[in-house]
Structure formats: C-alpha cells, structure tokens
Amino acid sequence: xxxxxxxxxxxxxxxxxxxxxxxxxxxxxxxxxxxxxxxxxxxxxxxxxxxxxxxxxxxxxxxxxxxxxxxxxxxxxxxxxxxxxxxxxxxxxxxxxxxxxxxxxxxxxxxxxxxxxxxxxxxxxxxxxxxxxxxxxxxxxxxxxxxxxxxxxxxxxxxxxxxxxxxxxxxxxxxxxxxxxxxxxxxxxxxxxxxxxxxxxxxxxxxxxxxxxxxxxxxxxxxxxxxxxxxxxxxxxxxxxxxxxxxxxxxxxxxxxxxxxxxxxxxxxxxxxxxxxxxxxxxxxxxxxxxxxxxxxxxxxxxxxxxxxxxxxxxxxxxxxxxxxxxxxxx
Amino acid sequence: xxxxxxxxxxxxxxxxxxxxxxxxxxxxxxxxxxxxxxxxxxxxxxxxxxxxxxxxxxxxxxxxxxxxxxxxxxxxxxxxxxxxxxxxxxxxxxxxxxxxxxxxxxxxxxxxxxxxxxxxxxxxxxxxxxxxxxxxxxxxxxxxxxxxxxxxxxxxxxxxxxxxxxxxxxxxxxxxxxxxxxxxxxxxxxxxxxxxxxxxxxxxxxxxxxxxxxxxxxxxxxxxxxxxxxxxxxxxxxxxxxxxxxxxxxxxxxxxxxxxxxxxxxxxxxxxxxxxxxxxxxxxxxxxxxxxxxxxxxxxxxxxxxxxxxxxxxxxxxxxxxxxxxxxxxxxxx
Numbered sequence: 001x002x003x004x005x006x007x008x009x010x011x012x013x014x015x016x017x018x019x020x021x022x023x024x025x026x027x028x029x030x031x032x033x034x035x036x037x038x039x040x041x042x043x044x045x046x047x048x049x050x051x052x053x054x055x056x057x058x059x060x061x062x063x064x065x066x067x068x069x070x071x072x073x074x075x076x077x078x079x080x081x082x083x084x085x086x087x088x089x090x091x092x093x094x095x096x097x098x099x100x101x102x103x104x105x106x107x108x109x110x111x112x113x114x115x116x117x118x119x120x121x122x123x124x125x126x127x128x129x130x131x132x133x134x135x136x137x138x139x140x141x142x143x144x145x146x147x148x149x150x151x152x153x154x155x156x157x158x159x160x161x162x163x164x165x166x167x168x169x170x171x172x173x174x175x176x177x178x179x180x181x182x183x184x185x186x187x188x189x190x191x192x193x194x195x196x197x198x199x200x201x202x203x204x205x206x207x208x209x210x211x212x213x214x215x216x217x218x219x220x221x222x223x224x225x226x227x228x229x230x231x232x233x234x235x236x237x238x239x240x241x242x243x244x245x246x247x248x249x250x251x252x253x254x255x256x257x258x259x260x261x262x263x264x265x266x267x268x269x270x271x272x273x274x275x276x277x278x279x280x281x282x283x284x285x286x287x288x289x290x291x292x293x294x295x296x297x298x299x300x301x302x303x304x305x306x307x308x309x310x311x312x313x314x315x316x317x318x319x320x321x322x323x324x325x326x327x328x329x330x331x
Numbered sequence: 332x333x334x335x336x337x338x339x340x341x342x343x344x345x346x347x348x349x350x351x352x353x354x355x356x357x358x359x360x361x362x363x364x365x366x367x368x369x370x371x372x373x374x375x376x377x378x379x380x381x382x383x384x385x386x387x388x389x390x391x392x393x394x395x396x397x398x399x400x401x402x403x404x405x406x407x408x409x410x411x412x413x414x415x416x417x418x419x420x421x422x423x424x425x426x427x428x429x430x431x432x433x434x435x436x437x438x439x440x441x442x443x444x445x446x447x448x449x450x451x452x453x454x455x456x457x458x459x460x461x462x463x464x465x466x467x468x469x470x471x472x473x474x475x476x477x478x479x480x481x482x483x484x485x486x487x488x489x490x491x492x493x494x495x496x497x498x499x500x501x502x503x504x505x506x507x508x509x510x511x512x513x514x515x516x517x518x519x520x521x522x523x524x525x526x527x528x529x530x531x532x533x534x535x536x537x538x539x540x541x542x543x544x545x546x547x548x549x550x551x552x553x554x555x556x557x558x559x560x561x562x563x564x565x566x567x568x569x570x571x572x573x574x575x576x577x578x579x580x581x582x583x584x585x586x587x588x589x590x591x592x593x594x595x596x597x598x599x600x601x602x603x604x605x606x607x608x609x610x611x612x613x614x615x616x617x618x619x620x621x622x623x624x625x626x627x628x629x630x631x632x633x634x635x636x637x638x639x640x641x642x643x644x645x646x647x648x649x650x651x652x653x654x655x656x657x658x659x660x661x662x663x664x665x
Contacts, residue, residue, distance in 0.1 A: 224597030267558035
C-alpha cells in the first residue's frame with residue numbers, strides 16, 4: 001500500500017519564536033498524501049493550515065523551526081526527508097516547483113507585478129528542464145491555453161494587472177503545473193474568487209488530477225469545497241489534526257465535537273430558514289496561552305475533567321482517526 | 332400577513348462614473364455601476380443583494396444612503412412623519428436623516444480608527460445627535476455593547492485588542508447607536524470564520540426582532556442569504572436580473588444567471604452531487620457592456636434575441652406568484 005503514498009508527514013511540530021515567546025503553530029501533525037487523490041485540510045483562520053503547507057515547501061520564516069517529526073517525500077529515486085534538507089539548499093530548490101508545487105491564496109501578491117505572466121511561467125521551466133527557449137515559450141502558451149485563457153499567444157506577454165482575478169489564479173496554476181509536479185499544494189486557491197470562477201478552477205484541478213495522477217493537498221475553510229473535491233479530509237484546530245478520515249467518514253459520521261460544531265454552524269443551501277444553525281461559543285484561544293489539555297475544551301459542549309490532559313489520537317476505524325477523550329458521549 | 336409599509340422606494344436609480352483619459356481628461360465613456368434599479372424595501376424585512384464582485388452591489392448600497400451621490404433617479408424614504416426624496420436633499424439636509432439610515436462595513440479592521448478607543452469611535456454619532464453628557468454617552472454605549480454580546484468595559488479598549496468577530500459586532504453596535512430604522516450590511520459576515528459568522532448572523536436576527544429593524548444585506552454568499560433573507564435581489568452588471576422571495580428564488584429559479592450561480596456553490600452534503608453549470612469567462616467590463624442582455628455571452632441558454640434586445644424586468648408570466656420578478660427573454664418564449 002505504501003506505493004501510492006506521495007508524501008507522508010509524521011508527528012510534525014513547527015514552532016514560532018517571537019519576543020521570547022513560543023507559538024506552537026503545528027503541534028504534532030501526521031498525514032499522508034496519496035497519488036491521484038485530494039487531501040483537504042479544513043479549519044478556521046490561525047489553526048495552522050497554511051503553516052503546514054509552508055513547512056512542507058520549506059518556505060517558513062527565519063524565526064521558526066521544525067521542532068520534531070518528519071516529512072518524507074516518496075520520490076521515484078527513493079525517499080527524501082524534506083525536513084532534513086538544508087534550508088534553501090540545492091536539493092530542496094530542485095524539488096520545489098518541479099516535483100512539489102504550490103498555489104498561493106492571493107494571486108495578486110504571489111505574482112510579481114513587474115514581470116510578464118509568460119516570464120514567470122517560463123522561469124521554472126528554465127530552471128528545471130533542458131528545453132530550448134523557443135520550446136519553453138511554446139510550452140508556456142500551451143499551459144495558458146490548457147487553463148482556458150483566451151488568446152494565450154497575446155496574453156503570455158501581458159502583466160498581472162491586465163489579468164482578472166480568476167485569470168491570475170489560472171496563471172498561478174499554470175505556473176505550478178508547468179513541470180508536471182507529483183504533488184500540488186493549493187493554499188485556499190479560490191477563497192478570493194467568486195463562486196462561478198471557483199467552479200471553473202475546480203473543474204481544472206479535477207482534470208489535472210485525472211490526467212497526471214497528481215497528489216493534491218487542498219487547504220480550505222469551506223466545508224462545501226471539501227464535500228465537492230476531497231477524497232480524504234483532515235480537520236485542524238489550534239495546530240492539531242482533531243479528526244481525519246475519508247470524506248465519507250468525516251462528513252457523514254463526524255465524531256469530534258469540533259467537526260460537528262463546524263458542520264452545524266454553516267447554513268446549507270436549499271434548506272431555507274427552517275435549518276437551525278448553531279454558533280460555536282467563544283473564540284479561538286490566544287496561541288500563546290493555549291489550554292493545557294484539549295485545545296477545543298473551553299468551547300466544547302461535551303468537555304469533562306478528562307479533557308484537561310491532551311487526548312491521544314485514536315483510530316475508530318481503519319481510515320478514521322480522532323483526538324478526543326470522550327467522543328463516545330458525542331454520538 | 333399584514334400589508335407591510337414600504338420604507339424605501341428606489342426608482343430608476345443610476346450611478347455612472349465618467350472615465351477620463353488623455354491629456355485633456357476627456358470623458359471617454361461611463362462605467363455604469365448602477366444602471367436603472369427599481370426596488371421597494373418593506374419595513375421589517377431583510378432584503379438580500381447578491382452577485383459576483385464588480386456587479387455593483389456595494390455601490391448600490393452606498394448610493395441608497397447617498398454616500399456616493401447617484402447621477403440619476405430617486406430614493407424615496409418614507410420616514411415616520413414625512414416622505415422625502417433622499418437624492419434631492421443637500422448634504423446638510425441629508426445628515427438629519429442619516430440618524431435613521433446606517434451602514435455596517437465589510438472590513439471590521441479598516442472601519443474602526445486604530446488610534447481611538449471604542450468609546451472614542453462610538454461617541455461621535457451620539458454627540459452629533461444631541462447626547463450632551465459624557466456620562467449618558469458612556470451609559471448608551473455600554474448598553475449597546477451588551478446588546479451585541481460584548482462586555483461593557485470593552486469600550487475603553489483599542490480596536491487591535493479585539494478579534495475580527497468582536498470588531499464586526501462593534502461595527503454593528505455603532506450602526507445601532509442612533510436607533511436607526513434601516514441598516515445596510517455590506518458583506519458584514521464575509522470576512523469572518525464560519526463559527527463566528529453564525530454568531531453574528533444570529534445577532535442580526537435577534538436585533539431585528541428586538542428593535543424593529545430593516546436590513547439590506549449585501550453579500551456574495553448565497554447560502555447565507557437563503558438563511559437570513561426574506562427577499563433576494565440578484566444583480567449582474569449594475570442591473571437586477573431576478574427578484575423574489577427567498578424560498579421561491581431557490582425552488583423556482585427563473586433567470587439562467589441565478590441558476591448558474593446557485594449550481595456553482597459547493598454544498599457540504601455528500602448526497603447532493605450537483606449538475607453544475609460552469610459559466611465560461613469573466614464578468615464583462617461595465618464600461619463596455621455587451622449589447623442586448625448583458626448576460627448573453629456567458630449564458631448557456633442564450634437565443635438570438637438576447638444579442639440584440641435588452642430584456643425587460645417584469646413580473647414573471649409563467650407562474651402565479653406575483654412577487655417573482657426576472658429579466659430574461661426566455662420567459663416570454665414558452
């Protein structure tokens with residue numbers, strides 16, 4: 001079964017150090033990304049979703065450190081421990097962009113406004129492939145055409161400000177897909193876009209997954225997106241994966257109180273006013289003053305004394321795992 | 332149901348921004364941000380205004396409140412004791428009515444002054460509308476903070492000490508200070524996390540019941556509108572293309588744009604695999620809109636007539652529900 005795993009993360013801990021204080025942004029996270037499958041990571045702002053992505057890409061800021069755990073990339077030429085590679089060393093630069101690519105949330109800040117779209121797509125092709133300049137240009141145009149951008153021959157020489165939001169995001173995807181990566185990490189790729197444009201981007205990502213057998217890790221806060229795209233889901237809260245499993249496990253029979261509360265708090269289209277949406281009481285705690293035990297306990301309706309110690313991860317079925325001391329009481 | 336009083340009558344409202352180019356700043360065209368809107372807002376209702384970015388929903392909200400003066404049309408406001416056309420008022424005359432018409436802005440981070448305490452920001456409207464004593468102002472602000480589920484002593488804190496959800500609630504408290512009749516909520520919950528969003532939505536509904544408010548709820552999120560709104564108006568390129576009771580709009584969608592918009596929303600329900608209509612392309616430039624129906628280049632049902640004739644916005648003919656309006660040629664075809 002190991003053969004279809006593209007990347008595995010084990011007990012990863014990433015801490016940030018500022019003003020003599022330590023923010024345990026990721027506090028022991030484990031998951032696998034499989035080839036041709038989509039893993040969705042959901043959670044509210046500040047739960048560590050994006051930090052997980054930048055840890056894998058080795059794009060962390062200087063004041064942070066991978067404290068413990070491992071990130072193993074299962075390449076065809078053998079396993080590579082990404083966490084042990086030198087920061088910005090030759091090896092990680094070879095992998096980054098070519099084998100593991102990333103789509104960022106905000107295409108306006110992720111694209112450089114003073115270079116043309118074409119130049120920015122060609123850049124990674126120049127670095128990672130042996131193609132001639134002419135072939136590279138042709139490839140960039142083909143990529144834009146695949147992404148459904150009209151008149152790619154003309155558009156390739158335009159600057160980011162001449163593109164609309166949806167087109168910029170598609171150009172970002174073209175850039176990420178230029179070297180046919182094995183793993184695609186998409187950090188909220190559609191949050192800034194309208195639903196109609198979002199639908200176009202999702203169609204595109206599904207096509208890429210089917211054609212190139214790419215493993216996708218999609219970071220989102222929208223449960224609707226999860227239902228739509230995911231094969232597997234991991235729900236994060238305050239730096240921990242509190243519940244993970246197949247999309248059926250998590251959405252049909254959520255066991256963790258946080259997942260249930262999250263699903264109860266969103267209005268579902270087509271159910272009108274009769275549906276009762278329940279807000280989660282309180283707000284996410286200060287990351288510097290985390291609760292001692294389960295970090296969701298102060299907001300949880302089912303919290304008991306046992307929640308004062310950090311619960312262990314527990315498998316309730318082969319694919320479905322959960323971090324909650326008394327999940328049995330919840331269902 | 333009793334006949335509701337109409338609080339605002341919007342008639343042929345237009346807001347065209349001139350586009351100036353060249354050395355002499357010659358007017359080269361207009362961006363028709365709001366283009367001939369007719370709308371009645373009933374007392375006590377929540378009217379949803381939805382559409383993609385750039386369709387003019389925020390501009391419409393602001394031009395109703397005269398924060399941007401419309402270039403043409405009327406906004407008739409039926410106040411408690413008089414009826415006025417807001418568009419005909421001077422700024423000074425308008426300020427008397429602002430007490431009754433308030434707005435909650437989208438971004439709670441940029442709509443509170445970071446250099447003032449909450450009390451400092453919130454006391455201004457009270458001063459303006461005649462609450463002289465500071466003690467009285469503190470009492471009113473304190474009561475309101477409690478009404479939006481915040482602590483009374485929060486008024487001496489600065490905006491950076493609050494989370495996004497708390498700041499949005501402060502924004503709502505500020506709108507409520509002068510006891511308004513109508514509040515325009517411009518994407519009031521869009522910047523919030525889902526768990527906090529539910530808290531704010533609940534608060535808005537509670538406040539409506541307690542204070543007899545009317546909301547114009549501007550958003551791009553159709554699942555939120557369905558939950559909170561009584562009637563929904565769908566906008567596309569400065570025009571309203573469909574207007575109906577919330578439930579009716581979802582059950583009995585008439586306009587192809589609304590249909591596509593609804594089908595594009597991902598639903599957190601595994602049993603409902605949607606037959607998605609994926610719209611091609613982007614919203615056209617409002618400076619140079621397509622001829623005929625503005626939606627026809629992206630429409631999956633467009634017919635020849637759509638390219639040449641602008642469809643009329645009228646009560647839909649093929650069902651008995653008199654409250655369902657739409658602008659589409661296909662409705663005449665059957």
